Amino acid sequence: MTTIPENAFNDLLENAVTKLVQEKLELLLREEIKNYISNEHQGPRTTLNGNYKRTYQTRYGTINELQVPRDRKGYFQTRLFQPYQRREGWLEEAIIHMYKGGMSTREVAKFVESMFGSQYSPTTVSNITHTVMEDIEQWQKRPLEKRYSVIYLDGLYVKLKRNTVSSEAVYLAMGIDEKGIRQILGFYIGGHESSNGWREVLKDLKNRGATDVLLGVFDGLPGLEEAFREIYPKADVQHCVVHKVRATFPKIRVVDKTEFLDDLKLV
Template sequence: MKPIIPNNDFTNQLEDLVKNFLKDKMELYLKEEIKNFIEVEKPDQGLQRNGYYERSLDTKYGKIEDISVPRDRQGEYKTQLFEPYQRRDGWLEEAIIRMYQSGMSTRDVGRFVEKMVGSAYSATTISNITEVVHQDIEAWQKRPLNKRYSVLYLDGMYIKVRRDTVDKEVVYVVMGVNEDGHREILAFYVGGRESSTGWHTILADLYTRGLREVLLGVFDGLSGLEEAFLAVYPKADVQRCVVHKVRNTLNQVRKKDQVDISEGLKLIYKSPTREIAQIQFEKFKEEWSKKYPKEVQSWEQDLPVLLTFMKYPMDIRSGIYTTNWIERTIKEFRKRVKPMNSLPDIKAAEKILYLTVKSMNDKWSTRISAGFAQSKSKLQEMFTERYN
């Protein structure tokens, strides 16, 4: 009877076979490569071989030890198989960056990599590997922007960041819909507390980088934000988030009235035209102004910026009367940073946010947002009327 090989032993044997096979093939390649280098590429230089040196390489199949790398006496030969001081093949850096992007801490990534390839990776090493991303961030933050965006969505979130102590700091996020209807995160900025002054600085930066023409800005009711937006884009319209307004109103009324008030408000912002919406508001006002005068007065005061979206094509209204699109993005940001509890510095925050943004923008670049294809010609007319 043949002995039964335990599963773990069989797996280890299989891994060793694969690693030995790879080692043999790499060493064969290196021998052929130096031979070609000396005899074909540099035949007139009198190069001579000078034995081997040994090195290791972390691969997706585990750590391959004692690879014999040939060399020449003059030190001219450099293999194309890996860099002179490379200790990992490219897949590992990519895997580490993707794990970091998913929200794993540098320590958790290090532990996972150690189990995977058998080599210890400290949190500092993982951080250094992901540091290459920061060069991309700097270029991305300075890149030129398209001249026109039909819609800009503005929103912020707070994350915990360590400076001397841990505290919450804002992440300003700007999402745009371009002329072709593709959504795109245009910018994010980390630091401080959310303010209209901060938003003005950000919007001015977008303008300087080429974003000159906007039809509509969609955001919530942060004090001073509308003025900051219009200071940079005076020809744009402003749309206050209707969903936020409804939610805030319902929080101020008695529970037994919430359903009726919600339905009454829905008749206003779901109206097919601005005129019908005004009629519905007058009915709402008549019904509720005695019981909730402050809430009704607030709606009457804000109605112009709450119903701006009705100036725009019907096909895109569901996407522009609320900040839902950018809120979903921020929800994804929170999901990615939550496992880290607090981030060690601003750079760490920027790295994970940028990797998330890059993934989202890549996905959106192939999708046209709902209704924007059908509305493209009308939106182009609106651009022409305002900016030409």
């Protein structure tokens, strides 16, 4: 019995899958143009006029001679891909996910080249991943509800790589609307946490529509309460219980912390 080498078997399997994808795409294209000519086209009468060949990269392999039907007047355009599109959007989606996962544009470019043989420069990757930034900017500028029962403010420190790696504050604002639904209202990155930084965050929340707030909850950062009352003078203020507990712990003897914590939960 002849044994097929593993790499040869993989090639056969890949070619078979690619061929199947090609057959199904061409079937869809033929049905699509028939329906277009019979039902959708509203202009002067047109008829089938053979096919033209093109390459098309899919996640299952490259189709070198995809048969694309055309009509005699040149009206038909398939909805499966754009006229000059040579590849499905899957690779761009993969690049965006890798970028979101923390890989640099140069690392993504090297990975794409090694896996798919595509020559993607870091600049090209940057252009593709720019869509992530556009999505983030749209999300950050989205309108907010007019009224929130509670707005929680908290600053988190994360390590960010700019020219060097250093910890920077992420200003995080979470709200609870009148239906009791929690949602992240916004996050803002920059420098060290300060009351002035929070003042700008609160101004942005109000400018985006959150004009009525019943209660603000945050830690005891100096100047934060004044900044909050400046933007929302009618709201009540409560210091975060978690931060109060954390601030209390250093003042308790180690041997008493367990008992103290149990008593504090009751309070």
